[in-house]
Amino acid sequence: xxxxxxxxxxxxxxxxxxxxxxxxxxxxxxxxxxxxxxxxxxxxxxxxxxxxxxxxxxxxxxxxxxxxxxxxxxxxxxxxxxxxxxxxxxxxxxxxxxxxxxxxxxxxxxxxxxxxxxxxxxxxxxxxxxxxxxxxxxxxxxxxxxxxxxxxxxxxxxxxxxxxxxxxxxxxxxx
Amino acid sequence: xxxxxxxxxxxxxxxxxxxxxxxxxxxxxxxxxxxxxxxxxxxxxxxxxxxxxxxxxxxxxxxxxxxxxxxxxxxxxxxxxxxxxxxxxxxxxxxxxxxxxxxxx
Numbered sequence: 001x002x003x004x005x006x007x008x009x010x011x012x013x014x015x016x017x018x019x020x021x022x023x024x025x026x027x028x029x030x031x032x033x034x035x036x037x038x039x040x041x042x043x044x045x046x047x048x049x050x051x052x053x054x055x056x057x058x059x060x061x062x063x064x065x066x067x068x069x070x071x072x073x074x075x076x077x078x079x080x081x082x083x084x085x086x087x088x089x090x091x092x093x094x095x096x097x098x099x100x101x102x103x104x105x106x107x108x109x110x111x112x113x114x115x116x117x118x119x120x121x122x123x124x125x126x127x128x129x130x131x132x133x134x135x136x137x138x139x140x141x142x143x144x145x146x147x148x149x150x151x152x153x154x155x156x157x158x159x160x161x162x163x164x165x166x167x168x169x170x171x172x173x174x175x
Numbered sequence: 176x177x178x179x180x181x182x183x184x185x186x187x188x189x190x191x192x193x194x195x196x197x198x199x200x201x202x203x204x205x206x207x208x209x210x211x212x213x214x215x216x217x218x219x220x221x222x223x224x225x226x227x228x229x230x231x232x233x234x235x236x237x238x239x240x241x242x243x244x245x246x247x248x249x250x251x252x253x254x255x256x257x258x259x260x261x262x263x264x265x266x267x268x269x270x271x272x273x274x275x276x277x278x279x280x
Contacts, residue, residue: 022253036211037195037204056213056228057250058188058204060258075255078190080265090264091257139198141190150256 023054025062033062034174038076039137040106040145043170045163070151070160074167079134079144084111087134087144094118098127105145106173108133126152129161131168138174147171176235178280180242182273183266203229239263 025033027044033052034041037059044050050062061075081087088100088111095117103112110133119125132146149156149164156164188204189196196202200215203225207213215221233245243259252258273280 022250034210037206051253052210053206053250053252053254055207055210056205056224058252059206059210059212060252061254063254071256073254073256075252075258077252077255077258077261078187078193080268090261139194141193141195143190146255148255148257 022051022057025050025052033074035059035061035076038143038145039140039174040076041172041174042074042167045166045170066160066163068151068157068160069154070149070156072147072149072160072164072167074147074171076143076145078141081134081144082142084109084132084134087111087132088113091115091130091132091144094120095128103131103168105131105133105147105168106171108135108145108173124152126150127156129156129164135173145171145173176233176237176242179266179269179273180233180236180239182280183262183269184246186269186272187262187265205229239266 027048027050028046031046032041032043033050048064050064052062053059060077061073063071063073065071079087081090092113092115095115098114098116101112103110110131112129112131114127114129116127117125128148128150130146130148132144134142135145136142147164147168149160185202189202192202196212199212200218200221201212202218202221205213205221205224205228213221213224215224229249232249233242236242236245243262247253270280
């Protein structure tokens with residue numbers, strides 16, 4: 001009886017956490033993440049555990065909580081912006097731009113941005129680096145395809161910068 | 176629930192119902208095992224699926240905070256930390272998009 005009660009409590013806690021709504025995957029087992037809804041693919045370096053949405057939730061990409069405390073993600077989301085510059089203005093609203101450089105993502109013209117946003121409400125201040133391109137893939141509307149890295153209250157480590165660069169380089173659009 | 180919450184979410188997840196999602200009758204970005212968007216037999220079938228599976232999480236939400244809390248509990252994009260601010264921006268602009276199209280909510 002007591003065992004059933006404890007198991008019931010664990011199930012309730014698990015459901016309340018929302019953990020059922022995402023799937024944890026080890027890159028050593030499944031290095032290639034293929035995103036059908038937005039038409040892209042990324043090969044993730046070994047030794048990482050990434051999180052992706054579980055059905056029926058929309059599937060935008062993956063995120064990785066790094067040992068340094070930083071968060072790295074690969075994401076695609078539809079946007080109303082029609083150019084990279086326009087999207088850069090949207091994503092950095094209220095933040096200080098540290099740099100904005102031309103870049104490429106999967107052969108597409110992209111922007112690489114580093115910006116710092118102040119704390120607001122319950123949110124902590126953070127610094128973010130993103131490389132993104134506003135692109136229409138196949139029969140889809142324009143979307144913001146991006147690789148991002150966020151740190152809270154510290155500088156971005158050299159190790160994380162290297163990993164970020166590897167993920168940017170491993171991003172491809174479906175043929 | 177305010178109409179602009181639902182219109183904002185649907186437009187954001189379907190790319191204003193782009194050709195890719197029109198072919199799937201999927202207004203909501205809903206996915207199946209393996210991660211691709213579900214192909215519904217009709218728009219109504221897709222909407223019914225949304226109401227059954229996502230509806231319980233967001234039913235009665237009167238504020239954006241409550242709406243987002245419900246979506247988060249269902250599992251809507253826990254990947255990108257900018258997802259909810261971006262979705263909020265879309266929802267806040269639905270009124271002006273509607274006016275541009277001659278529609279009022």
